[in-house]
Amino acid sequence: MDVTGHTTSSRPKAASIRDVAKAAGVSHQTVSRVINGSSKVKEATRDRVLAAVEELGFRRSATAVALAHGRTRALTVLTGNTTLYGYAAVLQGIEEASRAAGMSLAISVLESDEETAVRAAVEHAVDDSGALIVIAYDKAGVQAQRMIPEDVPHVVAVETPADDEGRQRPWIWTDDRAAAAEATRYLLGLGHRTVHYVAIPLLTESSPRAAGWRTALLEAGAPVPEPLGDGWDTKAGYEAGRMLAADPSVTAVLCGNDDLALGVIRAMHEAGRAIPGEVSVIGFDDAPQSAYFTPSLTTVRLDFAGLGRACFSLLHDQIAEPVIAPHLIIRESTGSPA
Amino acid sequence: MDVTGHTTSSRPKAASIRDVAKAAGVSHQTVSRVINGSSKVKEATRDRVLAAVEELGFRRSATAVALAHGRTRALTVLTGNTTLYGYAAVLQGIEEASRAAGMSLAISVLESDEETAVRAAVEHAVDDSGALIVIAYDKAGVQAQRMIPEDVPHVVAVETPADDEGRQRPWIWTDDRAAAAEATRYLLGLGHRTVHYVAIPLLTESSPRAAGWRTALLEAGAPVPEPLGDGWDTKAGYEAGRMLAADPSVTAVLCGNDDLALGVIRAMHEAGRAIPGEVSVIGFDDAPQSAYFTPSLTTVRLDFAGLGRACFSLLHDQIAEPVIAPHLIIRESTGSPA
DNA sequence: CTGAAAGCGCTTACAG
DNA sequence: CTGAAAGCGCTTACAG
Structure with missing residues (x-):
């Protein structure tokens, strides 16, 4: 009747399996068979159903399927x-x-x-x-x-x-622990007295990268400096790098990831300390950019x-x-x- | 009977609203009210339901809710x-x-x-x-x-x-187009005869970054070199950079993103061309690392x-x-x- | 090959 | 304040 204001819902309700069934003159189970590719449907029936599907723009509801299947x-x-x-x-x-x-x-x-x-x-x-x-x-x-x-x-x-x-x-x-130990030993093998560590945020004192680094130092009888770093990103590396750059005894730095290493390199550069001439830096992760830093970064590749x-x-x-x-x-x- | 082999399903079936209802001695609608925080439930009833929920480890099925709600x-x-x-x-x-x-x-x-x-x-x-x-x-x-x-x-x-x-x-x-034009004009304003472009993969010839760059060159009456580049990553930038480094007339390079710029910088460095002394490079995006490159990267910041x-x-x-x-x-x- | 029935786990009216 | 009924859109047996 004309007396009711009509409300237009912006989006027409989607067609269900039953709408398709009605349009095709079959039961909804048959529609289900067709859309699931069951072979036991007469060619002609299938065609009618498919036509109805097309015409109504039917799309099966994934949530209904999930409910019915129970998973x-x-x-x-x-x-x-x-x-x-x-x-x-x-x-x-x-x-x-x-x-x-x-x-x-x-x-x-x-x-x-x-x-x-x-x-x-x-x-x-x-x-x-x-x-x-x-x-x-x-x-x-x-x-x-x-x-x-x-x-x-x-x-x-x-x-x-x-x-x-x-x-x-x-x-x-x-096995980050072994990798960190290996990297540390590599630096030690290069002749560095010890290796400093710029850490990613530590979950525990025995976080594997830190633990591997520490172990390798202890093994070698090298002094164990306090780890630095309080973040994951380049900025955190840069800040740690500035502290390290101010200490002339620092000649080797292991970093918890490549971003930190980039920050350390930048800080060293600003302080006029040559890499690797005066200070060696190793990263962790081998991000795709790291090979293109200047200098290109020695790092630990991880298959993330x-x-x-x-x-x-x-x-x-x-x-x-x-x-x-x-x-x-x-x-x-x-x-x-x- | 003992003659049937018993099949143990690995995971017990999750409790439904009806299981909870039975355990609490109420209807499933009441359970629904409780888990939805309806106020119209007697304190004592609510408590019994909650206890049953707890005991059975009930978790409501998001897919059932979605189906019932129709969205x-x-x-x-x-x-x-x-x-x-x-x-x-x-x-x-x-x-x-x-x-x-x-x-x-x-x-x-x-x-x-x-x-x-x-x-x-x-x-x-x-x-x-x-x-x-x-x-x-x-x-x-x-x-x-x-x-x-x-x-x-x-x-x-x-x-x-x-x-x-x-x-x-x-x-x-x-509005990448305007931004690319601005960056290009900035380089031109520095006195460069023209600006080369290392592109991210072009969707069309009029991709906005390329278009802005080209427009700015034309405006200034500068020659328009062929854009280089065939990828998104640092490696693609590096390869384009090698070509550019081989051409002594190249003094300014705009890059489609910061990764490309890093590659270009690396290539220039290897070729012994100083940045920005001999060649200027601009990136696009302002990734978090870009401020820490050596040299730090001039770039276009985008609020992704x-x-x-x-x-x-x-x-x-x-x-x-x-x-x-x-x-x-x-x-x-x-x-x-x- | 096809349909009527029951159910998946919930919610929304509708009656008390 | 609480329950019986119907329905959301599908699927899975079960009968023809």
């Missing part, structure tokens, strides 16, 4: 950062692998390590996708990992494996993308349909022929 | 890359904004610009989340954008707005994160519940008092 093909990664090289490269590896497996990838950034914020992110992620990967290279990630309910499939990329109050966790890590892929496959193993193995039960009804 | 609070971004600075920073802006709005963020990388691959990614994204942001700074992104059905809410970050066969599209862009946030809010406007405005229909039943 989501989604995975979310919880990470403190997406732009720093290491994090971004791990993410890239995860993305490649999950895409190859046909899973959707959600990402949720942990902006702070404040308890309630982290908890909110974890809970959102948990009921959003049922499977998680957390990149726990910082406090926020470590916090997040502790809050994941035991029955949620998950994998954690960690600095170093550790006992988490006795719970077994699916950790993944690289490979690590990301490994995270995914470990997770995938957890969520894959368990193969129910049939067992032969041997009782009394069988025996060798007489 | 997904999810958004997926389609992008050709996640690690290059520009892409990563846009992504970061989108992530911040969508997290603030309580929406889930999925990401799907377009690995190639091959038609079927892109189509698959778009379709997956469409029925996965119903709302899309595409970063169309490369061919894959441009392809993807063309395949998005008209009725799917979406926003596209583009190099430059263009008519897409007449369809109006929700584009977002920055802001652009990402803008993408989100434009999208959010599209998917927000349309406010249905009531209209006063004036007919014959009303008039001024006698």
Whole structure:
């Protein structure tokens, strides 16, 4: 009737399987068969359904499919950062692998390590996708990992494996400790009296890069200077670099990542200290730019993308349909022929 | 019976709202009220429900909620890359904004610009989340954008707005053209006879950075050299840089991004050409490292994160519940008092 | 080859 | 304040 004001909703409601069924003059189950490529549909029926699908612009609802199937093909990664090289490269590896497996990838950034914020992110992620990967290279990630309910499939990329109050966790890590020790020994082998360390933020005193560095120094009987650094980025490296540049006894510096190394190099340059003439610098990660610094950077290459892929496959193993193995039960009804 | 082999599914089925209801001795609607914080529930009832929730480890299914509500609070971004600075920073802006709005963020990388691959990614994204942001700074992104059905809410970050066969599209862009022109004029103003350009991959001959550069040269009556470059990364810059270094007439170089500029600087350095003494170099983007190069890089700062946030809010406007405005229909039943 | 029934886990009215 | 009913859009058996 003309007396009612008409309300135009901006977006027409999407066609459902039943709308298609009606348009094609079949049941909705038949539509389901067609869109799922079941072979048991008469050619003519299929064509009518397809025509209706086309005409109505039907798109099947992924959430309805997920509900009906009782599972989501989604995975979310919880990470403190997406732009720093290491994090971004791990993410890239995860993305490649999950895409190859046909899973959707959600990402949720942990902006702070404040308890309630982290908890909110974890809970959102948990009921959003049922499977998680957390990149726990910082406090926020470590916090997040502790809050994941035991029955949620998950994998954690960690600095170093550790006992988490006795719970077994699916950790993944690289042997940064050995790498840091090797880099330190290399510098020592070059004749440096000792090696200074500009750290990425330490999760614990025994963070693997720091630990490897310290171990190598102790092994060699070299003095162990106080580590510097309080950040991940170039600026933090630059600031640490200025302190080091002011100390003429400093001749070798190991850095927790390549960004820090760039900052140190810049600070040394400003202070007029030649690299590598007067001061040697080593980075960590081998970001794609590092080979093009001036001077090009000696560094430790880490296969972050490979690590990301490994995270995914470990997770995938957890969520894959368990193969129910049939067992032969041997009782009394069988025996060798007489 | 003992004759059947028993099959243990590895993961116990999660508790539903009905399981909780049964455990608490109420209806499932009441459970729904409690978990949604409805006030109209008796204290005692609420407590029993909460206890059951706790005991059963109940977690509400986001997909069921989405189905019942008829909408997904999810958004997926389609992008050709996640690690290059520009892409990563846009992504970061989108992530911040969508997290603030309580929406889930999925990401799907377009690995190639091959038609079927892109189509698959778009379709997956469409029925996965119903709302899309595409970063169309490369061919894959441009392809993807063309395949998005008209009725799917979406926003596209583009190099430059263009008519897409007449369809109006929700584009977002920055004025790179003006910025490139300004940078070029700055170099010209320094006294350089002309400015060479190392391009990021060109979408069209009139890609805005290239166009701005060319315009500024023409304006000034300066010769317009052939642009170089065939990639996004430092290596591509390095290779272009070697060609430029071999040409003694080259004194100023504008680069399509900071990574390219780093490569050019490295190549110039190797060729013994001083920067900025003999050759001036300008980048684009202002990545966080660029201020710490040696020499520190003159560049064009772009607010990628802001652009990402803008993408989100434009999208959010599209998917927000349309406010249905009531209209006063004036007919014959009303008039001024006698 | 095709349809009627039941269910996935929730929410939204509607009656008490 | 609380429950019975219907529905969101699909899928999985089960009968023809």
